[in-house]
Amino acid sequence: MPHRILQNRRTFIKTLAGTAAGLAGSGAIGAPLIKNPGLERKLTLNNMHTGEKMTAVYWADGHYMPQVLQEVDHLLRDHRTGTSIQMDRQLFDLLYLLQRDVGLHKEFQVISGYRSPETNEKLRKQGQGVAKKSYHMQGKAIDIRVPGIALRDVQRMALKMKAGGVGFYSRSNFLHVDVGPVRHWG
Template identity: 75%
Template sequence: MPQRIIQNRRTFLKTLAGTAMGLAGTSAIGAPLVKNPALERKLTLNNLHTGEKLTAVYWAGGDYQLEALKEIDHVLRDHRSGTSIEMDRQLFDLLYMLQRDIGLHKEFQIISGYRSPETNAKLRQQSSGVAKKSYHMLGKALDIRVPGVPLRDLQHKALSLKSGGVGYYAKSNFIHVDVGPVRRWG
């Protein structure tokens, strides 16, 4: 009989912990976002190639905001070809968590968002650092920096999230983040 009580207590505690995690809110990548899932998630993006700036609440009332997502997708388009795709929403949650961990609401400067296969092929001809099967072509990667935040600090925060790939490009002054497998380089 005491054994059964312990098992029931363990089951109860696991259920309680699972419920608490659900109430805490998690991102699509499984990392805790905020204690209140109804809390708005806002990003400020500055596409350095187009000069476009956007501040958008992409999550409110417990759900993604479709109009804001379309605007973000447009700002993150391939500036060379003008094409855009639906970016992976996990990427926005990753940026939001980075912003939260930095402790600031600053803009993310976008060096590269979506890349069409044609753009990616052209960039590969110019640089050996461009992957043939880049996550940029899938809408799952961004090259970013944050004004006033040292690049190494941004890299360490991104690595601590364990949410995908993180590349460090000191000479070009940006980090790469993606929502692919967890890995690092640079």
Template identity: 50%
Template structure:
């Protein structure tokens, strides 16, 4: 019996524990659906269009295509009003980040899908836009969690090792994608 014993964990320790718990269970973030039967909910907003959405995109057994289509619309390239299917694993990664951080804060989307034309236009204005961006495939999202320290979001995303993680503190967002594991 360990009466009076207090154990304190840092956020980093908690994130490591959450990530290792998935690994122990044999669950990669990109295979989350087969590892848990909990429904997944997200509150999302698009900062450019002002649109908001609360959605349950996974009901505990399967992904809900109608709800994923609503997310795709919210993540559309607003500059040309073009919708493209987003990789559902991005939203599973965001759900895992929220779980690791113990929050269900609103996901504020800065950029989801980008058409090749939009990507090229953004590249002409910034060296930080990749020529073959995963945004053009619907496999990347730039976001922040409302009221959550951006470094914590980045650390949680990196700990998952589920794809690319970019950290943009001056622009106040984190980039995640479902490409190879890397960070910048």
């Protein structure tokens, strides 16, 4: 059994390195994260606050799928107010790349997707370390965890992508990723 775990870890690290190498140099914010437009892109999401789960192909035949994207936007809504916005499509591509590397059968447990300005301010006043101009309010950020994968491993993978912000929250057991400027904390 220990050999199998070590082998899976090695495979994971090799896959991570390959993805990082493929993304290196994409550089500018707004540049496509995925170079091959022909690839079908699928996400598996589980909203931890609403209990909603979804596995959906959001990109096929070289195009985003509008109806599916609306469903994903709804799943990622502010669970406190029920409001949703159109999430940044590059955030989905970032998640797709992360999910591909941890295994397509793995889901993202969503802690927070979109956050309304009202919710953001309420959380700030509660002293929860929430940024005043959070990327969550712009639909450019998501807080996640992946069952069965160490949070530090997902963090390393996200950092190597250099595709935006990566925040590690060990006490709350989640990882923040966004498609803003490249930076990290935690």
